[in-house]
Amino acid sequence: MTTIAKVKVPLLGVRVSPLRRDELLRHIQEAVLGDRRLIVAGHNLHSVYLWHQLPELRDFYHRAGAVIIDGMPVLALLRFAPSVRTGGVGRAAGASRWSTEHRLGSTDWVDGLVELDAVTRVTTLGGTPEAADAALKHFSSLSxxxxxxxIPADPWQAAELDAVCDRIRRHAPQILLIGMGMPLQERLAVELSQRLDVPVIATVGGALDQLGGVQSLAPRWLGSWGLEWAWRLASDPRRLAGRYLLEPPKLAALLLRRDR
Structure with a gap:
């Protein structure tokens, strides 16, 4: 299993692989060419909260060879750590190394798979049948x-796992993108990595729905400003209010209890 260097994020306790878009795509290309196994994941505040709550998620991130930074707060904490000399908050050594280009959401890199010469077959798993059709039209238009x-998977039926594995084997993809909610997509990523011979498996959350136009896709410049969450919250407040408004203070309280 391929593993890319990871660094620990201050306060949060998780480890990430700070990669730019071109760097991640290069690692994917090398994994496909070398027929090596690589699991690609991402960390944002939602995943960090679940990481602290669920042992199975900690196991998944331990298995993941690349853990990209999928949230500006995670990048900010990586760049700005407590200053040892002053006891306050100052510029950490990593502040000059990690730029906003290291904040990499799934929608920022998935389309780039068509730029890789080694990639000729990709499978996506997730979304309703309508969403899967929309995603297929989008991806097919690229190249x-x-x-x-x-392969639609909303709602997911565990009894269909064998049939899904058969469909994926027949396509023989070099890359499998799993776009579901957490922690279901991570659980399936581990299961499918053990049952299938696919070089690269990546968990991409709602990226398939967003790129297919089923969910609202925020302007990409909002990500570099750390405001994509606000766009998504305004687009679907009923579904995302808990994640963006309630989970951050819960995570802060959890971290405070841990450090006492």
Missing amino acids: RRVVWQT
Whole structure:
């Protein structure tokens, strides 16, 4: 299993692989060419909260070879750590190393798979049948060289796992993108990595729905300003209010209890 260097994020306790878009795509290309196994994951405040709550999620992130930074707060904490000399908050050594380009959401890099010469077959797993069709139209419009297979999985039925594995084997993809909620997509990533011979498996959350146009896709510049969450919250407040408004203070309280 391929592992890319990770660094620990102050306060949060998780480890990430600070990668730019071109760096992540290069690692994916190398994994495909070398027929090596690589699991790609991402960390934001939602995943960090669940990481502290669920042992199975900690196991998944331990298995993941690349853990990209999928949230500006995670990047900010990586860049600005407590200053040892002053006891206050100051510029850490990593502040000059990690830029906003290291904040990499799934929608920032997934389309780039068509730029990789080694990639000719990709499978996506997730979304309703309508969302899967929309994602297929989007991805197919990017390049005729890459053949995409989209498998709906909303709602997910565990009894269908064997049939899904058979469909994926017939397509023989070099890359499998799993777009579901957490921790279901991570649980499936581990299961499928053990049952299938796919070089690269990546968990991409709602990226498939967003790129297919089923969910609202925030302007990409909002990500570099740390405001993509506000766009998503305004677009779907009923579904995301708990994640963006309630989980951060819960995570802060959890971290305070841990440090006492």
